[in-house]
Amino acid sequence: MLIDWFTVLAQVINFLILAWLLKRFLYRPILNAIDAREKRIASALANADKKSVEAEQQRNEFVHKNAVFDAQQTTRTNQLSAEVKTERARLLDEVRQQSDDLRVKLQLALKNEQLSLQDALSQRASEEVFNIVRKVLNDLAEASLEEQIVLVFLQRFQTISAEEKAAFKLAFQQLMPTNKTPLVVRTGFTLTEEQRALIESMIKHTLGYDDNEAIAFEFVIDSTVVSGIEISANGQKVAWSISDYLTSLAKGVDQILQSLVHVESQAQSNSEGNSLESSLDHSQISEKAISKNETTVITEATASNMIDRGGDETRS
Amino acid sequence: MNLSPDQIIFWQLGFIKLNATIVSTWAVILVLVLSSMLITRKLSTNLHRSRWQNILEVVVINISKQIEDVGLKHPHHYLAFLGSLFLFIAISALGTVFPGFEPATGSLSTTAALALCVFIAVPLYGIREQGLASYLASYTKPTFIMLPFNIISEISRTLALAVRLFGNMMSGAMIIAILVSITPFLFPIVMTLLGLLTGIVQAYIFFILATVYIAAATSTIKPTAKGS
Numbered sequence: 001m002l003i004d005w006f007t008v009l010a011q012v013i014n015f016l017i018l019a020w021l022l023k024r025f026l027y028r029p030i031l032n033a034i035d036a037r038e039k040r041i042a043s044a045l046a047n048a049d050k051k052s053v054e055a056e057q058q059r060n061e062f063v064h065k066n067a068v069f070d071a072q073q074t075t076r077t078n079q080l081s082a083e084v085k086t087e088r089a090r091l092l093d094e095v096r097q098q099s100d101d102l103r104v105k106l107q108l109a110l111k112n113e114q115l116s117l118q119d120a121l122s123q124r125a126s127e128e129v130f131n132i133v134r135k136v137l138n139d140l141a142e143a144s145l146e147e148q149i150v151l152v153f154l155q156r157f158q159t160i161s162a163e164e165k166a167a168f169k170l171a172f173q174q175l176m177p178t179n180k181t182p183l184v185v186r187t188g189f190t191l192t193e194e195q196r197a198l199i200e201s202m203i204k205h206t207l208g209y210d211d212n213e214a215i216a217f218e219f220v221i222d223s224t225v226v227s228g229i230e231i232s233a234n235g236q237k238v239a240w241s242i243s244d245y246l247t248s249l250a251k252g253v254d255q256i257l258q259s260l261v262h263v264e265s266q267a268q269s270n271s272e273g274n275s276l277e278s279s280l281d282h283s284q285i286s287e288k289a290i291s292k293n294e295t296t297v298i299t300e301a302t303a304s305n306m307i308d309r310g311g312d313e314t315r316s
Numbered sequence: 317m318n319l320s321p322d323q324i325i326f327w328q329l330g331f332i333k334l335n336a337t338i339v340s341t342w343a344v345i346l347v348l349v350l351s352s353m354l355i356t357r358k359l360s361t362n363l364h365r366s367r368w369q370n371i372l373e374v375v376v377i378n379i380s381k382q383i384e385d386v387g388l389k390h391p392h393h394y395l396a397f398l399g400s401l402f403l404f405i406a407i408s409a410l411g412t413v414f415p416g417f418e419p420a421t422g423s424l425s426t427t428a429a430l431a432l433c434v435f436i437a438v439p440l441y442g443i444r445e446q447g448l449a450s451y452l453a454s455y456t457k458p459t460f461i462m463l464p465f466n467i468i469s470e471i472s473r474t475l476a477l478a479v480r481l482f483g484n485m486m487s488g489a490m491i492i493a494i495l496v497s498i499t500p501f502l503f504p505i506v507m508t509l510l511g512l513l514t515g516i517v518q519a520y521i522f523f524i525l526a527t528v529y530i531a532a533a534t535s536t537i538k539p540t541a542k543g544s
Contacts, residue, residue, distance in 0.1 A: 002424040002425075003424050004322045004333075004335070011337065011426045014342070015404065016433070018344075018348065018349070018400050019396050020396070021352075022348060022396065025349055025352040026356060026372065027392075031380075031395075033359040033360070037363070040361060
C-alpha cells in the first residue's frame, strides 16, 4: 500500500504548521518591509514632487521679485539722480548767493573801514595840525596858537565887507532890545581875560558901539569849533577855524584811499582765495601808507599859510 | 528497494510511526522556518538591504505576482497557503542534491496530504469569497445536470494532483537509483540535474494548479477549462 494514512494525517498537520510558521516568519515580515519601503519611497517621491513644485513656485516668486526689485531700483536710481541734480543746483545757487552776500558784506565792511579810517585820520590830522601849528607858532613868534587865532579872527572880523558887517549889526540890534540875549562867542579853547576884552572891544568897535556901552557877552567852550572862534547872533554867524584846512586835508587823504581801494578790489577779483584777513592786512598797509603820507599832507597844510588862504567863512 | 520513503521506518508505536517522509518534512520545515527567522529578524525598510532579504523579497513578490496573474485579486490572502505549497515542494526537490535525502514529495502519502489540503482549501476559499449558497450553486452551472460531473471533476483533479506530483518525484528518485546501479559515474549526475529541473517544474505546476482551482472557486464566472 503506497498510502500510509497516518503519514497523510501527519503531513497535513506538518504542512499546516509550515504554512502558519512561514506566514508568521516569512510572508508577513517581508510584505511589511516591502510595504514600508514602498510607502517610504512613495512619500519620498511625493515629498520630492512637493519640493519641486515649491522650488518652482519659489523660483517664479524669486524671478518676479527680482524683476520688481530691478524695476524699483531703476526707478529709485532715476529718482535719486534727479534729486541729486536738483539738490546740486540748489546748493550751488545757495553757495553763489552766500558768496554774493559775503562779497557785499566785505565791500560794506571795507567801506565802513574806509570811513572810520577817514574819521580817525581827520580827527588825528586836526589834532596834529593843531599841535604843529601851535608848536610852529610858539617857536617862531613866541605866541601861543590861541593868541594867533584870536589875532587872525579879529583881523578877519575887521576886514569883513561892509554889507556883511551891516547884516550882522542888524541881526545883533534886532536881538538886543527884545531880550537881553548875550552875544555868544564859541571857542575851541579857553580864552584869557585879555583876549576876551580884546574881542569885546573889537566887536563893539566894529559894530559901532562905544567901549562903555554894556553888551552882554557869553563865552562858550565848544569842542566842535575846531581851533577857532565863532560869533553868532540871531542867525548871523562870523567864524574862523582850521576846519577849512582839515577839509582840504581830508580830500587829499580820500584820494589816496580811493586809489588804494581800487588796487585792492583789483587784487580781490584776480585771486579767488582772498579772505577778509588779507583784506584787513591790506587796509593796515594802506593805513601805514596813509600815515606815511600824513606828514606830507599836514606839512602842506601848514605850509599853505593860514593867513594867506584864510580859514574863516561867513555863512548865513 | 523502497518505492516510497514511507517504508523507511525509524520508530513505531502501534499506529504511530516515524518514517523518512515525516523526518524529511521536518527537515524542510526547519530549513525554511529557521532561514526565514534568521533573515527576517533584522529586516531593513531602507533602500539598502541584505542579499538574503533581497532573495526572500524576490521569492515572495514573484509568488504573489503569479497568484495575481492567475486571477486572484488579493494575492496576500492566499500567499501563506499557496506560497508554502510551492516552497515546500521546491525545497524538497532541491534537497535531492544531498545524498541520503529522501524527498517527502516522493511519498504518495505526502502528495495525497497536499492534494487533500487543496481539496479542502478550494471550497473554503470559495465559500469565504462568494458565500455558501453562491458557492454551492456554482456546482449546478451551467445546468443542474452538471452537478454530479462537477463533483466528480473536483475529486478527480485532487487525485490527479496527488498522483502527478508523486509520480514525477518518485520516478526521478527511482531513475537515479536504477542508473546509479547500472552506470555509477557521470550519468546519475546528469539525471540529478534533470531531477532538480523536474522537481522545480512540478512545484510550479502544483502551485499554479492549486491557484487556478482556488481562483475558479472564488470567481463568480467559472472557467470552462479544468486542470488535468
